[in-house]
Amino acid sequence: MAEKVTMQEILSEEDPKKRNEKYNNYVDNVTPKHSWFVNLFWAFVIGGAICTLGQALINLYRYLGAGKEDAILYQIITLVALSVIFTGLNLYPKLAKAGGAGTVVPITGFANSVAATAIEFQQEGQVFGIGCKIFTIAGPVILYGIFSSWIVGFIYWIYTLYV
Amino acid sequence: MSEQSKMAGRQSVIFQNPPCILGRSSVAGQKEGNGPLGSFFDYIEEDPYFGADTWEEAESNMQRKAAELALKNADCKPQDIRYLVAGDLLGQLIATSFGIMELKIPMFGIYGACSTMGEAMSLASMLVDGGFANRVLALTSSHFCGAEKQFRFPLQYGNQRPLAATWTVTGSGAVVIGKKPDNSEGSVLIKGVTTGKIVDFGVKDSMNMGACMAPAAADVIYRNLRDFDRSPSYYDKIITGDLGYIGQNILFDILKEKGYDISEQHMDCGIEIFNDETQDTHSGGSGCGCSAITLTGYILEKMYQKEWNRVLFVPTGALLSPVSFNEGDSVPGIAHAVILETEG
Numbered sequence: 001m002a003e004k005v006t007m008q009e010i011l012s013e014e015d016p017k018k019r020n021e022k023y024n025n026y027v028d029n030v031t032p033k034h035s036w037f038v039n040l041f042w043a044f045v046i047g048g049a050i051c052t053l054g055q056a057l058i059n060l061y062r063y064l065g066a067g068k069e070d071a072i073l074y075q076i077i078t079l080v081a082l083s084v085i086f087t088g089l090n091l092y093p094k095l096a097k098a099g100g101a102g103t104v105v106p107i108t109g110f111a112n113s114v115a116a117t118a119i120e121f122q123q124e125g126q127v128f129g130i131g132c133k134i135f136t137i138a139g140p141v142i143l144y145g146i147f148s149s150w151i152v153g154f155i156y157w158i159y160t161l162y163v
Numbered sequence: 164m165s166e167q168s169k170m171a172g173r174q175s176v177i178f179q180n181p182p183c184i185l186g187r188s189s190v191a192g193q194k195e196g197n198g199p200l201g202s203f204f205d206y207i208e209e210d211p212y213f214g215a216d217t218w219e220e221a222e223s224n225m226q227r228k229a230a231e232l233a234l235k236n237a238d239c240k241p242q243d244i245r246y247l248v249a250g251d252l253l254g255q256l257i258a259t260s261f262g263i264m265e266l267k268i269p270m271f272g273i274y275g276a277c278s279t280m281g282e283a284m285s286l287a288s289m290l291v292d293g294g295f296a297n298r299v300l301a302l303t304s305s306h307f308c309g310a311e312k313q314f315r316f317p318l319q320y321g322n323q324r325p326l327a328a329t330w331t332v333t334g335s336g337a338v339v340i341g342k343k344p345d346n347s348e349g350s351v352l353i354k355g356v357t358t359g360k361i362v363d364f365g366v367k368d369s370m371n372m373g374a375c376m377a378p379a380a381a382d383v384i385y386r387n388l389r390d391f392d393r394s395p396s397y398y399d400k401i402i403t404g405d406l407g408y409i410g411q412n413i414l415f416d417i418l419k420e421k422g423y424d425i426s427e428q429h430m431d432c433g434i435e436i437f438n439d440e441t442q443d444t445h446s447g448g449s450g451c452g453c454s455a456i457t458l459t460g461y462i463l464e465k466m467y468q469k470e471w472n473r474v475l476f477v478p479t480g481a482l483l484s485p486v487s488f489n490e491g492d493s494v495p496g497i498a499h500a501v502i503l504e505t506e507g
Contacts (some may be wrong), residue, residue, distance in 0.1 A: 007416040010364075020365025020493075027366055027374040031409055032326045039323075087319045096321025103321050112321050123217040124196065148411035 004029055039100050046095060047102025053078055054106070077108055081109035096130040113137040169292070170301055172390025174357050181352040182291040183343040183506075185298065186237025189460035190229045191452075192333030196264075198437045203460035204334075205232055211308060211333070211460035213327075215266065218309035219253060223262030225335045226251070226304040230263055233300060241266045244339070245296035249284040250274050251304050252331075253313060258304055268300065276480030277405050278359070279303040280336060280455040281499030284476075285356040287340045288501075297341055304335030305450030314369070314485060327371035329407050329433060329449035332444075336455025348507035351466050355502045357390060359383035359481060363495035369481070369488050373410025373433075373446055376479040378495030380406060381417035384477060387500045388423060395425040399471040402462060403498070404454035404478035405433035407446030432457035432478075454478035466505050474503040 005026045013019040057078050061071035086092040092112045096103040103109050117136050121129040135142060169178040189204045206228060213224040226249070234241060247270035251258040256272045263270065275282035283301035290296045310331040311318055343352065356504035362379035369375075381405050388395065395401060406414055409433050418425055432454045433447030458476060465471045479498040488494070 007420045011417070011420050016365075020363075023364040023378075024366060026367075027371065027409075027413070030412060031371055031374065034323065034326060087321075090319060093319060093321045097323060099321075100323050109321065112319070116317040116319035116321075119319050120312055137316065 042098045043100045043102035045102070046099030047106060049109055050079070050103070050106045079106070079108050081113040083111035084115045087112045088119070092116075110138055110141060164405060171355060174386045174387070175355055175390035176285075176289065176358075176362070177355040177391075178292040178353065179286060180197035180292050181343065181354050181504075182288045182340045183339045183347060184241070184338050184351045184353070184463065184503075185344075186233045186235075186339035187459040187463055188232030188236055189349045189456040190225050190304075190335045191456055193461075194307070194330075194442065195332055195334050195436060195448075195456065198442060200436055200457065200461050202412040203464055204456060205236075205460070215358065218306055218312060219257055220261065222251065222253065222258035222304050222306040222309050222335075223432040225306065225333070226258055226262035226302060226337075227265070229302055229304065229335035229337040230266060230300060233302065233339050236300070237339035237341075239298065239339065241268055244268045244298050244300045244302045246271060246287070246290055247297045247302075248273060248287045248290075249298060249302045250279045250283065250451070251469065252276065252310055258306070258309070262304070263302075275448055275478075275497060275499065276482050277305070277451050277453065278478040278480030278497050278499050279451045280458060281356075281404070281437055281476065281478035281501055284338065284353065284501050285358060287338075288353045291340055291342060299340050300337060301340060301452040302335065302337035303455050304451040305331055305333070307331045307333045307450075310450060314483075323443060325370045326445050327368070327373065327407075327409055328445045329372055329405060329447050330444035332405075332436060332448045332453040332456065333449040334450075334452030334456040336452065336457075338459060343506075347361060349467065349469075350506050351463060351503050352506050353501060354504050355391070357383055357387040357500040357502075359386075359500070361495045361497050363493055365493045367488075367491070367493050369483055369494050371409065371446075372405070372449060372481040372494065373407040374413060375481045375483075375494040376498065377406055377410040377413035378417060378501050380404075380477055380479045380498040381411070381414050381421070383498040383500050384414075384425065384475070385418060385421050385423065385504075387475060395423055398428050398473045398475045400402045400430055400462075400473075401425050401428045401475045402430045402432060402454075402457075402477060403482070404431075405447060405449035406431050406479055407449070408439075409446055410479075435461070451478075462503075466503065469505060472505045476501045476503055 008095040057075040191204040213221040247268040250273040287299035287301040436448040437444040
């Protein structure tokens, strides 16, 4: 928590930079925030439930005779499909309101960000709407996901040259 | 005609022939209709698309409806209006241009973010008092879905709104401002205006717009009181646009420091228009439509009923764009004050 600043200190500050700093501190103090503990709890419960569902799906597909790799793949496809359906029915945002990062981090969050953007921008056409804008939110995840795996691969390659 | 100056103090105008509000209209969305002020609005549309296929077109339809209703209320036709002063939040004012094109009225498009209603009324009153027009239509609009799409995330995207966030009002308000009629008893006149400066206290959080705009609102209210040498008690109400709960407290703090306590007279349209507890709107309502329909639906009604006789109407705007936000700029604020007084 920032130090408490009075309005008098802010308005009597002549240096605009320092004044802005003080005002930002003041605003920080008077702005209510979500309780981090409640957020943490619901992220744990809802995020955990999504992951448990994923595990249950893997077990189900294994039980139906799929190999380990295939079962994982089917599970991902099922979760993504469910997330897209929930997004279309306008239920995912309600889940996310409570779940926070618990709904953003699993693959369902990724699917939601793509589906929601597609729905929103379809009015602007198949090419300039959906085509150009579908990865507006998910794009950074894809770009930096691929980029960081490239860096890790490069480091691993160097490592194999000497060991 | 005398050459007496219409300028007052540093930033204000005092009208020699105060223009009169001849007609008004308020068009609102369903959520606004379900809010505490719902019964005051002229027209509530259940379809968020207003019969259109896109959010942008929906807002245009809403604005056209508001213009038509205001003209009807003022008992005049589009050709009786000399100028139109209007704007909205969407890029390049598309809601306005596509909405009122058919009216074929000479028009000035303006951008004042959520302070647009104050800016439009200020300019319209100047046009009328200056003798450049007999009647001017001032209007603005905002649509929750269009604003979310442009400024934030797609509607179906799952995320948590901060407690400081406000909810963009779906609504459009319009007023016909014209020369005072011979029998003006009971009507509302625009006695003067104070034009706001851009005020920036360096807040970068676009989800806390009340904090971004409060210094601008305080600045223009302070200027108004100084320019006219008045105390806050001169007004029955001092009404800001969309500061919300957080911005309201900051406004009180700043003005107290400058020697004015307005907590008794103050009201904020953003706080009035929704019920935070049942409607989950967090800090309050916002958007051009927020102050516009609260004025045309609720505030003017209170004035016609003589519950309030002197009102300082101060819509507030946050001057940001998705680009300026991404480039790390702060969110400066602006506010425009309009003095409304009942006659007779």
